[in-house]
Amino acid sequence: MTVQLAGADAFHRWCTVADEVRSTTKRLQKLAALVDYFPSLPDDALAIAARFFSAIVFPRHDARTTQVGGSILWAALASLTGLSDESLAEAYGRHGDAGDMVGDVLVDRPASAHSLGWIEERFAALARATGSTARREIVRGALASLGGNEVRYFAKLLAGELRIGLKEAQVEEAVARTFERPLEQVRHANRLRGDIGEVAILARQGRLELVRLALFHPIGFMLAQPLATPEAIVEALPSPFVLEDKYDGIRAQAHVDGEEVRLFSRTLDDITRGYPEVVASLRGLGAGLVLDGELIAVDPVDRRRARPFAVLQRRLGRKAPTPAVLAEAPVGFVVYDLLAIDHELVLDSSYEARRAHLSSLSWRDDSALMASNTLAVTAHDVETAFARARDAGNEGLIAKDPASAYTPGRRGKSWVKLKRALATLDVVVTGVERGHGRRNHVLSDYTFAVRASEVDPTLLNVGKAYNGLTDAEIATLTKRFESITTERFGRFHTVRPEVVLEVTFDIVQRSTRHKAGYALRFPRIVRVRDDKLPTEIDTLARVRELAGDSDPSTDDA
Structure with a gap:
């Protein structure tokens, strides 16, 4: 039996459930929050809620996008609040997440009465809009109409990341539990249709076995x-x-x-x-x-x-x-x-x-x-x-x-x-940056350099890596980098070039992004090389060799 509460489809109620999911690391408690919530929704709101909890605003087979990036959200928030870029940057720095930044800035706004359908229509309007000015005004209008917690999740949905410890696979499991359907049947239907919202309705109606493949929505890769x-x-x-x-x-x-x-x-x-x-x-x-x-x-x-x-x-x-x-x-x-x-x-x-x-x-x-x-x-x-x-x-x-x-x-x-056996480079860290999400409070993104030559110690940046180290190693390095920071630019720290890393990568390719004239594709940190001095790191000649360039004169080509 479906019990539909007055105002059950209110967006602020969805946000409250999202907070409940976010507040626990236990999978069963996250599922319980959704299982308690889903039965109270009418079909149209159920479909939207299931999509939103999967961090998608349109069905996967739907080619529409909101066309909103961080700059539009930033400009809309600045226009609404009158805050300077410095103030917004400070707010972002406290969280490392655009949604949490918006929620922080507009925290005192009371909850609205807007429904999930109203939110979905804002996303549809963004997809229809032409030009960044029109999209900025739609975002500004939504931010002005929503409460503090609602704007937090509105911005997170725009970014395509809720960061509440919930994935679409868990939403599938919640749908299966809510409507007492086999989990594999729910997952199979979602693969066929590419719309967890539609699948939730079909699960409620007991019609999953009637589902047929809908082309033109991507299926996960093995x-x-x-x-x-x-x-x-x-x-x-x-x-x-x-x-x-x-x-x-x-x-x-x-x-x-x-x-x-x-x-x-x-x-x-x-x-x-x-x-x-x-x-x-x-x-x-x-x-x-x-x-x-x-x-x-x-x-x-x-x-x-x-x-x-x-x-x-x-x-x-x-x-x-x-x-x-x-x-x-x-x-x-x-x-x-x-x-x-x-x-x-x-x-x-x-x-x-x-x-x-x-x-x-x-x-x-x-x-x-x-x-x-x-x-x-x-x-x-x-x-x-x-x-x-x-x-x-x-x-x-x-x-x-x-x-x-x-x-x-x-x-x-x-x-x-x-x-093929992967090559590695020994590099020195020249700059570090705070991460995002759960790594917002540690320095986890490392810019690194090689020496210009065996006789020229000039450091030339050649890449940036943030994968490969454990949380414990990152925490230790954060303290170390804090102690050798020479300048700060918002979230970025320039550091004394003392920490040597061994990094691996897929290939080396030419690039104007870095001073060395090359970039590493998919760099990963192998280990910290405390046994090596910065004077012993690799040189630009080694980078050229790995890129297949033997003639140094081609660097400026």
Whole structure:
């Protein structure tokens, strides 16, 4: 039985439940808060509430976005309050979170009577608005109309992060518990529809079994677990197992329904417009298809030969590449798995069965092609395939259990990867910054440098890293960096160059972002090198070597 309370759909009530979720670290208590709340809502409010608790404002299959970044929110808040940038920066510094900053600044405002539907309409208005001025006025109007706690969560939803210790998987679990449905049935329905709000209503109505696949919303990607050696792969997987090349590109998912094609990134963003040659190659491939693969830079003559990631970098972030860019840096889509065919998900089918579906499609083999694979039994098989993959310009290998299902968003043991040995650099920290969210009160983001040369001790910044250390290590380093801070600029501290780190990364590429003229892709901290002096760190020559540049004169090219 559903009990609907007067004002149950009020946004301030949703915010109160969000506070309750935020106040505990216990999973069952978080679930209990949602299970108590969901039954009181009418259907339309239930759908909105479930989406909002998943930190999304539109269904995943809905292409709309609010088009609001931090600068619009900042300007709207400044216009409403009359506060200076310095005052707002100070408020942000106390929290490291835009939503908490807004809630702090407007803390004394009383709760409004606005409903969840009213909030949803504000987001819809932002999606319709043209120009930053119009969007700023919509945000300003919403901030002026809402209470202190409501503006906090309005801003968090705009940013796409609630930071209350709740993920969509837990919202799925709460829906299952609330309406007494099997959890896997709820999750399966959400994968099919891409809208936890719609799924919540269907769960209430007992109609989950009627759900069919809705294309053009991204499904979570299955991930591979890294292993260090061929021997470890042989031990981990049943024999024989499948080997595929690991491509040095960006993961992508293609949805194809006749002539309509959309591409989604691993971060679930729509990137279709950036890769017109791939879209053209996929058109007409089939009906109701969802394909998993890699976008890679390819040789203009031999489309099966990969080029370095640095070439692909020229295409990233471009919404409409010019003909010149398309000619200079052509991209291919190498497809290695299939998640749906004829509008039916096949996630539970074996890898072998999914590959059979892929093989049945009529590939043009121009800018979209099916990845090749081979069977392996021994470590020697893996070593031979690894060498062949590297010779082809690829990053390494993925090994797969032929009987494995496709598990979205999970890093299971049925897919494992073997990559090239990663290079490292010894660097010195030149600047540190407070983190965000739970790391707001520690110095966790480190800018680092190398020496100009063996005879020139000038420090040249080459990157920034914030992954790799434990919370305990970061806490210890925070005290250390506080003691060697020479200047402060808001959240950023310039520090004496005393702390040496060993960092690893995927590749080195040219960049104007850093003084060294290079940047590290995906840098991670391996360890603190207290055994090394700053005078012993690596030089720019080593960075050039790792980037494949042997001629120093090319630095200014």
